Amino acid sequence: MPRYDLLIVGGTVLDPANSIEAVADVAVSGGRVERVEAEIDRSMAAEVVDVRGCWVIPGMIDGHVHVGGERATWDPALGFRMLALAGVTTGIDFGSTPETLFDGMRRLGSGINVGGLMVLRPGSTIPRDDPPPPEVRDIVANALRRGALGVKIIGGYDPFTPEVTADVIAACNEQRAYVGYHVGTKETGSRMDGMREVPGLVGNGRLHVAHVNAYTRGSIADPLEECAEALDILTAKKGQYNSEVHQAIPNGTSGRCDDDGRVMADVARNCLRLRDYSTDVEGIRQAIRDGYASVIREKYGTIGYVKYGEAMAIFDELNTDCPLSFPVNLPASAFLLTTGRDSDGDFVIDAVASDGGSHPRNINIESAMALVRFGALSPMDMAVKLSYNPSRMFGLTNKGHFSPGADADVTVIDPAAGKAVSTFVAGKAVLVNREVAQSGGTILTTARGEASARNSGLPYEVVDLSESKLYAGFAG
Ligand SMILES: [Zn+2]
Structure with missing residues (x-):
């Protein structure tokens, strides 16, 4: 029987909480971190993932x-x-x-x-x-x-x-x-x-x-x-x-105008004012014509920005109530x-x-x-x-570090590409070869939301926000 479920080997581990910045292996069992050490015996793991040359962060x-x-x-x-x-x-x-x-x-x-x-x-x-x-x-x-x-x-x-x-x-x-x-x-x-x-x-x-x-x-x-x-x-x-x-x-905002044609969202009005457009329907239309305003939309299963004619058609079709983006x-x-x-x-x-x-x-x-x-x-x-x-x-005390017993959530970064190349959540591979290998997910809720989280049918974890930095030392 292998002692570990997973061994992530050869990467440079960056774990600020434990002051570890070194090439090391991360051993995982039961969804938790077991050990981080310079060299852990490969034969002790059911699966070995080699991440030499990469950076490994919580x-x-x-x-x-x-x-x-x-x-x-x-x-x-x-x-x-x-x-x-x-x-x-x-x-x-x-x-x-x-x-x-x-x-x-x-x-x-x-x-x-x-x-x-x-x-x-x-x-x-x-x-x-x-x-x-x-x-x-x-x-x-x-x-x-x-x-x-x-x-x-x-x-x-x-x-x-x-x-x-x-x-x-x-x-x-x-x-x-x-x-x-x-x-x-x-x-x-x-x-x-x-x-x-x-x-x-x-x-x-x-x-x-x-x-x-x-x-x-x-x-x-x-x-x-x-x-x-x-x-x-x-x-x-x-x-x-x-x-x-x-x-x-790019930001994200709304083009929605009231019955008199005035832009309703303060964010959108500010974006228009920054480049001296009027804060009404005509101001937005001109910003779309000039390529300053883009429309955010779903296309080919992902979400992106569209401009000019395509953006104008959506803005008109939705009668101004349309997600916009400005490069502000x-x-x-x-x-x-x-x-x-x-x-x-x-x-x-x-x-x-x-x-x-x-x-x-x-x-x-x-x-x-x-x-x-x-x-x-x-x-x-x-x-x-x-x-x-x-x-x-957010009081996620079991995350953000690789101490023994921490959740085995890991992000592996290729420093040359400057991008994430793989991830693990509770020891399970999620990002693999530029694709997503899992579905569903775990809800984070408080003790007061436990019944609702349970009713959702999804797995959940209870977070104690009194442990969060937001409420650290708060007596009010
Ligand atoms: Zn936001």
Whole structure:
């Protein structure tokens, strides 16, 4: 009888939690890591996978993805496969409902672990946009019961008043529910003014500030000054925020206009203003004609961007209620926000996340590897940003490291190509030869969502968010 199920041999192991940066073998049994050592006897394993020349990191955890919900021009569940192909072993969906997320995982899951935040969309996932505090508490409790890890406030689309926004944050904190925030209230926007409002909304509480780079596009000041200010805001309340930054230039937004032809989403209006387009139907049409606005759509089983005539036809056919993308995220902002450190030498922004999944921008590894080649991140920093820190953010204490007994989630990177070449989830190969070898997946939920997760028929794992960095040392 072989002693190990799997032996991943010959790669350079990058395990920041255990300070291992060395060529080593990783032995796996029963879905868990057993040992990491310089040379483990090959004959002791049922299967040996040779990854010489590659880097081996604890499975990549993408802390901001979109694989749930419903979209007019694509099936978000296609994102499960897109994530697996990009080397992700665990993803956190930032804005759907537990039901659509679990349904998508049953239909098109790729064997990865996924938990989700329920999006707060008045008239759709919640009844109205001005719920009083008791109703807010019920909304949060209900999201947890349905299997979500918490909720997501989408200030760039359906902003609340500052009071309601603060109430949602407080209710999540009270119930130890995860709370993700796309900044902006009825008094500010999805910009630096929304970012400036964050400390007042969070008070002494805790909050995940989503995709910080999306607020440093130069809408209010010079983008580099906006980055410095964003880093200062986050540093001033160190320990109270989780945050991430994505690296892709294209964003994702909605072209939807009201009956008077005015663009409804604050994000889309900001994109138009950045290049002096009018914030109405005609402004969008001109931006499509000029190739500035693209339409996001499903094509040939994957999701991509289309432009010009094809984009215009979809925009018109959907009567403006159409997913759009603008090339508004600045590489300079992504660079500064990803590499920025505080006076203790800690990263200000915890993680690199994609805001991808079904959005075609799953480039975490490619961009982090580019920063490694550039000398802006060390290989260990990369493992911190892609795996260790996100594991702490969400209380995934058994992930993000290779200690004995850790979940055998592994991402193998070819440093020459700057890409993931294989992954394992609980010791099972998921990404193999540029294809996805698994289906389904494991739901991440809290103890309060266990019954719903069980009813989904999918395997699930219970996460204790009081163990997360978000709630570390939180007594409120
Ligand atoms: Zn997002």
